[in-house]
Amino acid sequence: MWKRMRTSTLRLRGRANRMHRARPMKAMQMANLTLRQLEYIISVAELGSVTAASKQLHVAQSAISASIADLERTIGIQIFIRHARGLSPTREGHEILDESRKILLGAEGLEQYAADRSEVLSGSLIVGCYTTLASPILPPSLAAFATKHPQVHVDFTVGHSDQIIEQVQHGECDLAILYDFLREGSFTELNLQSTPLTRSRPYVLLHSEHPLASAHVIDLADLVDDPFILFDLAPGAEYFLSLFASEGVEPRIQYRSRDFELVRGLVARGLGYSILSQRTVIGESYEGLPLTMVDLSAQHKGLEVISLTPDTRLPSRRAQAFISECRGVLARP
Structure with missing residues:
Protein backbone atom coordinates (compact mmCIF):
# COMPACT_ATOMS: atom_id res chain seq x y z
CA MET A 1 0.00 0.00 0.00
CA TRP A 2 2.90 2.31 0.73
CA LYS A 3 5.48 0.75 -1.57
CA ARG A 4 6.11 3.98 -3.42
CA MET A 5 6.79 5.91 -0.28
CA ARG A 6 10.40 6.56 0.58
CA THR A 7 11.45 5.37 4.01
CA SER A 8 11.72 8.46 6.13
CA THR A 9 12.69 9.09 9.71
CA LEU A 10 10.17 10.60 12.07
CA ARG A 11 11.35 12.19 15.25
CA LEU A 12 8.60 12.00 17.81
CA ARG A 13 9.38 13.81 21.04
CA GLY A 14 8.13 13.03 24.56
CA ARG A 15 4.82 14.79 25.05
CA ALA A 16 4.38 15.99 21.49
CA ASN A 17 2.59 12.85 20.34
CA ARG A 18 -0.43 11.19 21.93
CA MET A 19 1.16 7.76 21.39
CA HIS A 20 3.50 8.64 24.23
CA ARG A 21 0.56 9.01 26.60
CA ALA A 22 -0.32 5.30 26.29
CA ARG A 23 2.43 4.48 28.81
CA PRO A 24 5.29 6.45 30.48
CA MET A 25 8.35 6.03 28.26
CA LYS A 26 11.66 7.42 29.45
CA ALA A 27 13.32 6.09 26.33
CA MET A 28 11.12 8.23 24.10
CA GLN A 29 12.92 11.51 24.64
CA MET A 30 14.54 11.22 21.21
CA ALA A 31 13.20 8.09 19.53
CA ASN A 32 13.65 7.40 15.83
CA LEU A 33 10.76 5.74 14.01
CA THR A 34 10.48 4.98 10.32
CA LEU A 35 7.49 4.98 8.04
CA ARG A 36 8.48 1.50 6.95
CA GLN A 37 8.06 0.22 10.51
CA LEU A 38 4.58 1.72 10.66
CA GLU A 39 3.75 0.16 7.30
CA TYR A 40 4.80 -3.24 8.64
CA ILE A 41 2.66 -3.12 11.79
CA ILE A 42 -0.40 -1.96 9.84
CA SER A 43 -0.01 -4.75 7.31
CA VAL A 44 0.44 -7.38 10.05
CA ALA A 45 -2.61 -6.05 11.93
CA GLU A 46 -4.80 -6.11 8.81
CA LEU A 47 -3.68 -9.56 7.63
CA GLY A 48 -3.27 -11.20 11.04
CA SER A 49 0.20 -12.68 10.58
CA VAL A 50 3.78 -11.87 9.67
CA THR A 51 3.64 -14.55 6.98
CA ALA A 52 0.75 -12.88 5.16
CA ALA A 53 2.32 -9.43 5.51
CA SER A 54 5.59 -10.79 4.13
CA LYS A 55 3.84 -12.04 1.00
CA GLN A 56 1.94 -8.80 0.48
CA LEU A 57 4.93 -6.51 1.03
CA HIS A 58 7.53 -8.82 -0.59
CA VAL A 59 9.73 -8.51 2.49
CA ALA A 60 11.35 -11.35 4.42
CA GLN A 61 9.43 -12.52 7.48
CA SER A 62 12.53 -12.16 9.63
CA ALA A 63 12.92 -8.52 8.58
CA ILE A 64 9.30 -7.72 9.49
CA SER A 65 9.52 -9.54 12.83
CA ALA A 66 12.77 -7.80 13.72
CA SER A 67 11.36 -4.41 12.72
CA ILE A 68 8.24 -4.88 14.88
CA ALA A 69 10.30 -6.05 17.86
CA ASP A 70 12.62 -3.07 17.47
CA LEU A 71 9.66 -0.68 17.32
CA GLU A 72 8.12 -2.20 20.45
CA ARG A 73 11.43 -1.82 22.31
CA THR A 74 11.84 1.74 21.10
CA ILE A 75 8.44 2.98 22.21
CA GLY A 76 8.15 0.72 25.25
CA ILE A 77 4.75 -0.65 24.25
CA GLN A 78 3.73 -4.16 23.27
CA ILE A 79 1.83 -3.71 20.01
CA PHE A 80 0.91 -7.34 19.36
CA ILE A 81 0.03 -10.47 21.28
CA ARG A 82 1.72 -13.52 19.75
CA HIS A 83 -0.35 -16.70 19.56
CA ALA A 84 -0.57 -19.88 17.50
CA ARG A 85 -2.84 -18.32 14.87
CA GLY A 86 -0.64 -15.27 14.33
CA LEU A 87 -0.62 -11.82 15.92
CA SER A 88 -3.41 -9.69 17.40
CA PRO A 89 -3.10 -6.03 18.49
CA THR A 90 -3.15 -5.27 22.20
CA ARG A 91 -5.42 -2.54 23.54
CA GLU A 92 -2.55 -0.06 23.38
CA GLY A 93 -1.54 -1.59 20.06
CA HIS A 94 -4.86 -0.49 18.57
CA GLU A 95 -4.06 3.10 19.60
CA ILE A 96 -0.59 2.85 18.07
CA LEU A 97 -2.09 1.51 14.83
CA ASP A 98 -4.63 4.36 14.67
CA GLU A 99 -1.86 6.93 15.09
CA SER A 100 0.34 5.13 12.58
CA ARG A 101 -2.37 5.30 9.93
CA LYS A 102 -2.69 9.04 10.52
CA ILE A 103 1.07 9.50 10.22
CA LEU A 104 1.25 7.53 6.98
CA LEU A 105 -1.71 9.42 5.57
CA GLY A 106 -0.03 12.71 6.40
CA ALA A 107 3.25 11.56 4.88
CA GLU A 108 1.55 10.53 1.66
CA GLY A 109 -0.31 13.83 1.64
CA LEU A 110 3.05 15.60 1.77
CA GLU A 111 4.36 13.43 -1.05
CA GLN A 112 1.21 14.14 -3.05
CA TYR A 113 1.54 17.87 -2.40
CA ALA A 114 5.01 17.82 -3.91
CA ALA A 115 3.76 15.86 -6.92
CA ASP A 116 0.78 18.17 -7.38
CA ARG A 117 3.05 21.18 -7.81
CA SER A 118 3.90 19.81 -11.22
CA GLU A 119 1.26 20.57 -13.85
CA VAL A 120 2.21 17.47 -15.84
CA LEU A 121 0.92 14.16 -14.52
CA SER A 122 3.28 11.21 -14.78
CA GLY A 123 3.81 7.80 -13.27
CA SER A 124 1.57 4.76 -13.31
CA LEU A 125 -2.06 3.99 -12.51
CA ILE A 126 -3.79 0.64 -12.12
CA VAL A 127 -7.56 0.60 -12.54
CA GLY A 128 -9.90 -2.23 -11.55
CA CYS A 129 -13.28 -2.48 -13.26
CA TYR A 130 -16.35 -4.66 -12.85
CA THR A 131 -16.86 -6.99 -15.80
CA THR A 132 -19.96 -5.52 -17.40
CA LEU A 133 -18.83 -1.92 -16.89
CA ALA A 134 -15.44 -2.45 -18.53
CA SER A 135 -16.51 -2.42 -22.18
CA PRO A 136 -18.63 0.76 -22.10
CA ILE A 137 -16.39 2.72 -19.69
CA LEU A 138 -12.73 1.76 -20.12
CA PRO A 139 -12.14 2.31 -23.87
CA PRO A 140 -13.43 5.92 -24.02
CA SER A 141 -11.97 6.79 -20.60
CA LEU A 142 -8.54 5.37 -21.44
CA ALA A 143 -8.47 7.14 -24.80
CA ALA A 144 -9.42 10.52 -23.35
CA PHE A 145 -7.02 10.12 -20.43
CA ALA A 146 -4.12 9.14 -22.70
CA THR A 147 -4.68 12.25 -24.82
CA LYS A 148 -4.63 14.57 -21.81
CA HIS A 149 -1.97 12.77 -19.76
CA PRO A 150 0.40 10.93 -22.12
CA GLN A 151 3.10 10.56 -19.46
CA VAL A 152 0.90 8.40 -17.23
CA HIS A 153 1.01 4.67 -17.90
CA VAL A 154 -2.40 3.13 -17.19
CA ASP A 155 -3.01 -0.57 -16.75
CA PHE A 156 -6.28 -2.23 -15.82
CA THR A 157 -7.76 -5.42 -14.48
CA VAL A 158 -11.32 -6.67 -15.00
CA GLY A 159 -13.22 -9.04 -12.73
CA HIS A 160 -16.14 -9.60 -10.44
CA SER A 161 -16.97 -7.25 -7.59
CA ASP A 162 -15.31 -9.03 -4.64
CA GLN A 163 -12.15 -9.62 -6.65
CA ILE A 164 -11.82 -5.94 -7.57
CA ILE A 165 -12.52 -4.82 -4.00
CA GLU A 166 -9.77 -7.09 -2.64
CA GLN A 167 -7.30 -5.73 -5.18
CA VAL A 168 -7.94 -2.17 -4.02
CA GLN A 169 -7.64 -3.25 -0.38
CA HIS A 170 -4.30 -4.95 -1.04
CA GLY A 171 -2.87 -2.07 -3.04
CA GLU A 172 -2.93 -3.99 -6.31
CA CYS A 173 -5.25 -1.37 -7.84
CA ASP A 174 -5.20 2.38 -7.25
CA LEU A 175 -8.93 2.67 -7.86
CA ALA A 176 -11.91 0.63 -8.99
CA ILE A 177 -15.08 1.30 -10.96
CA LEU A 178 -17.97 -0.97 -10.01
CA TYR A 179 -21.57 -1.20 -8.90
CA ASP A 180 -22.46 -0.68 -5.26
CA PHE A 181 -24.04 -4.14 -4.97
CA LEU A 182 -25.92 -4.30 -1.66
CA ARG A 183 -23.01 -2.69 0.15
CA GLU A 184 -24.47 0.60 1.29
CA GLY A 185 -22.48 1.91 4.22
CA SER A 186 -20.10 -1.05 4.36
CA PHE A 187 -17.08 0.26 2.47
CA THR A 188 -15.81 2.29 5.43
CA GLU A 189 -15.56 -0.97 7.37
CA LEU A 190 -13.20 -2.20 4.63
CA ASN A 191 -11.04 0.95 4.84
CA LEU A 192 -12.33 2.03 1.44
CA GLN A 193 -13.82 5.29 0.22
CA SER A 194 -16.66 5.18 -2.31
CA THR A 195 -17.70 8.06 -4.55
CA PRO A 196 -20.95 7.88 -6.56
CA LEU A 197 -20.57 8.47 -10.30
CA THR A 198 -24.06 7.76 -11.60
CA ARG A 199 -27.10 5.57 -10.95
CA SER A 200 -28.07 2.72 -13.26
CA ARG A 201 -31.67 1.51 -13.13
CA PRO A 202 -32.35 -2.17 -13.86
CA LYS A 301 -34.24 2.75 -7.80
CA GLY A 302 -31.29 0.91 -9.27
CA LEU A 303 -27.61 0.64 -8.43
CA GLU A 304 -25.02 3.35 -8.02
CA VAL A 305 -21.93 3.10 -10.16
CA ILE A 306 -19.08 4.15 -7.88
CA SER A 307 -15.36 4.70 -7.78
CA LEU A 308 -13.53 3.01 -4.94
CA THR A 309 -10.22 4.12 -3.43
CA PRO A 310 -8.37 3.32 -0.18
CA ASP A 311 -9.48 5.63 2.63
CA THR A 312 -6.07 5.33 4.29
CA ARG A 313 -4.57 7.77 1.79
CA LEU A 314 -5.66 10.56 -0.47
CA PRO A 315 -6.42 9.62 -4.09
CA SER A 316 -3.56 10.72 -6.33
CA ARG A 317 -4.09 13.35 -8.98
CA ARG A 318 -3.76 10.55 -11.51
CA ALA A 319 -6.62 8.65 -9.88
CA GLN A 320 -8.75 11.78 -9.56
CA ALA A 321 -8.20 12.64 -13.22
CA PHE A 322 -9.16 9.14 -14.37
CA ILE A 323 -12.28 9.11 -12.20
CA SER A 324 -13.23 12.43 -13.78
CA GLU A 325 -12.99 10.87 -17.25
CA CYS A 326 -15.17 7.94 -16.15
CA ARG A 327 -17.76 10.33 -14.76
CA GLY A 328 -17.83 12.16 -18.10
CA VAL A 329 -18.35 8.91 -20.01
CA LEU A 330 -21.19 7.86 -17.72
CA ALA A 331 -22.87 11.24 -18.11
CA ARG A 332 -23.29 10.74 -21.85
CA PRO A 333 -26.84 9.96 -23.00
Missing part, protein backbone atom coordinates in the same frame (compact mmCIF):
# COMPACT_ATOMS: atom_id res chain seq x y z
CA TYR A 203 -34.28 -3.08 -16.96
CA VAL A 204 -35.97 -6.08 -18.54
CA LEU A 205 -34.33 -7.55 -21.63
CA LEU A 206 -36.83 -9.15 -24.02
CA HIS A 207 -36.73 -10.62 -27.49
CA SER A 208 -38.37 -8.32 -30.00
CA GLU A 209 -41.58 -10.35 -30.39
CA HIS A 210 -42.34 -10.72 -26.69
CA PRO A 211 -45.91 -9.57 -25.86
CA LEU A 212 -44.53 -6.90 -23.47
CA ALA A 213 -41.83 -5.62 -25.83
CA SER A 214 -43.85 -2.48 -26.61
CA ALA A 215 -44.54 -1.64 -22.94
CA HIS A 216 -43.05 1.50 -21.36
CA VAL A 217 -42.51 -0.09 -17.94
CA ILE A 218 -42.89 -3.61 -16.58
CA ASP A 219 -43.65 -5.07 -13.16
CA LEU A 220 -41.86 -8.33 -12.44
CA ALA A 221 -45.19 -9.88 -11.53
CA ASP A 222 -46.07 -9.60 -15.23
CA LEU A 223 -43.20 -11.97 -16.07
CA VAL A 224 -43.47 -14.51 -13.28
CA ASP A 225 -44.72 -17.27 -15.61
CA ASP A 226 -42.03 -16.68 -18.25
CA PRO A 227 -38.65 -18.49 -18.20
CA PHE A 228 -35.96 -16.30 -16.60
CA ILE A 229 -32.32 -16.21 -17.70
CA LEU A 230 -30.19 -15.16 -14.71
CA PHE A 231 -26.95 -13.24 -15.20
CA ASP A 232 -25.21 -15.23 -12.50
CA LEU A 233 -22.10 -13.18 -11.74
CA ALA A 234 -21.75 -12.52 -8.01
CA PRO A 235 -22.86 -10.40 -6.34
CA GLY A 236 -25.07 -9.23 -9.21
CA ALA A 237 -27.14 -12.41 -9.15
CA GLU A 238 -28.15 -11.75 -5.54
CA TYR A 239 -29.14 -8.22 -6.48
CA PHE A 240 -31.31 -9.31 -9.42
CA LEU A 241 -33.05 -11.96 -7.33
CA SER A 242 -33.67 -9.38 -4.59
CA LEU A 243 -35.73 -7.36 -7.09
CA PHE A 244 -38.17 -10.25 -7.38
CA ALA A 245 -38.29 -10.67 -3.60
CA SER A 246 -39.12 -6.98 -3.18
CA GLU A 247 -42.25 -7.55 -5.31
CA GLY A 248 -43.13 -10.76 -3.51
CA VAL A 249 -42.66 -12.98 -6.56
CA GLU A 250 -40.22 -15.72 -7.51
CA PRO A 251 -38.70 -16.12 -10.99
CA ARG A 252 -38.84 -19.36 -12.95
CA ILE A 253 -35.12 -19.71 -13.65
CA GLN A 254 -34.48 -21.49 -16.96
CA TYR A 255 -30.77 -20.77 -17.45
CA ARG A 256 -27.89 -19.25 -15.51
CA SER A 257 -24.79 -17.74 -17.08
CA ARG A 258 -21.88 -15.52 -16.05
CA ASP A 259 -21.40 -14.43 -19.66
CA PHE A 260 -23.17 -11.13 -20.35
CA GLU A 261 -23.37 -11.62 -24.11
CA LEU A 262 -24.53 -15.22 -23.77
CA VAL A 263 -27.45 -14.01 -21.65
CA ARG A 264 -28.33 -11.49 -24.35
CA GLY A 265 -28.03 -14.15 -27.04
CA LEU A 266 -30.36 -16.54 -25.23
CA VAL A 267 -32.94 -13.80 -24.81
CA ALA A 268 -32.66 -12.85 -28.49
CA ARG A 269 -33.47 -16.47 -29.37
CA GLY A 270 -36.70 -16.23 -27.40
CA LEU A 271 -35.55 -18.64 -24.69
CA GLY A 272 -36.56 -16.33 -21.86
CA TYR A 273 -36.15 -12.82 -20.48
CA SER A 274 -33.46 -11.34 -18.26
CA ILE A 275 -32.94 -8.48 -15.80
CA LEU A 276 -29.77 -6.44 -16.28
CA SER A 277 -28.26 -3.15 -15.13
CA GLN A 278 -25.71 -2.34 -17.82
CA ARG A 279 -27.39 -0.85 -20.88
CA THR A 280 -25.83 -1.23 -24.30
CA VAL A 281 -26.05 0.97 -27.38
CA ILE A 282 -26.31 -2.16 -29.52
CA GLY A 283 -29.89 -3.40 -29.72
CA GLU A 284 -29.07 -6.85 -31.04
CA SER A 285 -27.21 -10.02 -30.13
CA TYR A 286 -23.98 -11.37 -31.63
CA GLU A 287 -26.14 -13.16 -34.18
CA GLY A 288 -27.74 -9.87 -35.20
CA LEU A 289 -31.10 -10.74 -33.65
CA PRO A 290 -33.05 -7.76 -32.25
CA LEU A 291 -33.46 -7.17 -28.52
CA THR A 292 -35.75 -4.84 -26.58
CA MET A 293 -34.97 -3.08 -23.29
CA VAL A 294 -37.92 -2.06 -21.10
CA ASP A 295 -37.63 -0.19 -17.80
CA LEU A 296 -38.71 -1.82 -14.57
CA SER A 297 -41.31 -0.06 -12.45
CA ALA A 298 -40.22 3.04 -10.54
CA GLN A 299 -40.08 1.21 -7.20
CA HIS A 300 -36.66 -0.16 -8.21
